[in-house]
Amino acid sequence: MNFTLENEQFTATIKSLGAELVSYQSKETGIEYIWNGNPEYWARHTPVLFPHVGKLKDDTLIFQGKSYSSTQHGFARDKEFTLVEQTDETIVLSLRFDEETLARYPFQFELLITYTLSAKGIETKWTVKNLDAQEKMYFGIGGHPAFNVPLTEGLTFEDYYFELSPKGMRTRIPFVVPYLDVAGKFDEEVEKIAIFHEQFHNDALIYETKGHTxxxxxxxxxxxxxxLSYDNIDYVGLWSPYPKESPFVCIEPWCSFADTTEDSGIFDEKSSVQVLQPLGVFETSYWISAK
Known part of the structure; x- marks a missing residue:
């Protein structure tokens, strides 16, 4: 099922499958900012990555000595969410644990995704709840929004670049695909990053981000x-499929990342894993604004 949000400046469409934003369009210019999901290149739009980001060792989550099969980026992006609330400019969708999720991820959770459309843009808010009154919950969460490049006719993919603010030194985490090499991370001066297909030959460019970004x-x-902006998300991935010459790029805000080359596969020992106390709640959000 699709849901529509609308104000004077923009319209947005969200589908219940994966609670995924599939359209964000300017009324004034007609520009569509969200990638259309053409499966020739990549069949998604803005999936949420939960209960983990990226790939786990051997596609396996190990917790308290038991192994659970979990493919890249987790299952939330392929689950039907339930409508909790909708107004003209806000929608709240929910995914709760069930027998199927417990077979893949041994925690009692609720994931709420809230979209709010305003003159500023569209906010995506994640709320993760540990519904267990006795046990801690371990998880990861991230976004994977894909944006059309070029944005307008007459320009090419290579005419664009990423501009990061605040500018200055940033820590980059390299890939030993499909895992991260945290031991090999390094600092580099980053303000502008050219967009061209070969830029992504070794998968995503990953940076640590602290504070407003x-x-x-x-x-x-x-x-x-x-x-794309946020105040409280620790990492970002910049990605486009390679070697396909795909007409989109992704800006991926992550609160955790894939297993590293050093990780054992034990989920509660995983690098960057988030922890919720019994009945705890985690919240963060990011904004997409356009002109």
Whole structure:
């Protein structure tokens, strides 16, 4: 099922499968910012990554000596969410644990995804609840929004670049695909990152991000741009499929990341894993704004 949000500036469409934003369009210009999900390149739009981000060792989650099969990015993106609340400019969708999820992820959870449309843009808010009154819950969560590049006719993929703010030194975490090499992370001066297909030959570019962060997709040949921003998300991945010459790029805000080359597969010992106390609640959000 699809749901529509609308205000004077924009319309947005969200589908119940995966609680995924599938359209964010300007009324004034007609520009569609969200990738259309053409399976020739990549069949998704803005999936949520839960209960973990990226790939686990041997696609296996190990907890308290028991192994659970869990493929890349977890199962939430392929589950039907339930409508909790909807207004003209806000929608709340929920996914709760059930027998199927417990066979893949041994925790009692509720995941709420809230979209709010305003003059500023569209906010995606994640709320993760541990519904167990006795046991801690371990999880990861992230976003994978894909944006059309070029944004307008007459420009090319290579006409665009990422601009990161605040500018300055950032810590980059390299890939030993499909795992991360945390021991090999390094600092580099980052403000502008050119967008071209070969840029992603070794998968995503991953950076640590602390505090307020803005990543903009822009071109010096156009006034139209898109910015993804947040205040409390620790990592970002910049990605486009390679070697396919796909007409989109992803800005992926992550609160955790894939297993590293050093991780054992034991989930509660995983690098960057998030922990919720019994009946605890985790919340964070990111904004997409456009012009």
């Amino acid at each position: 803005e990543i903009t997709i822009k071109s010096d040949k156009s006034p139209h741009a898109l910015t």
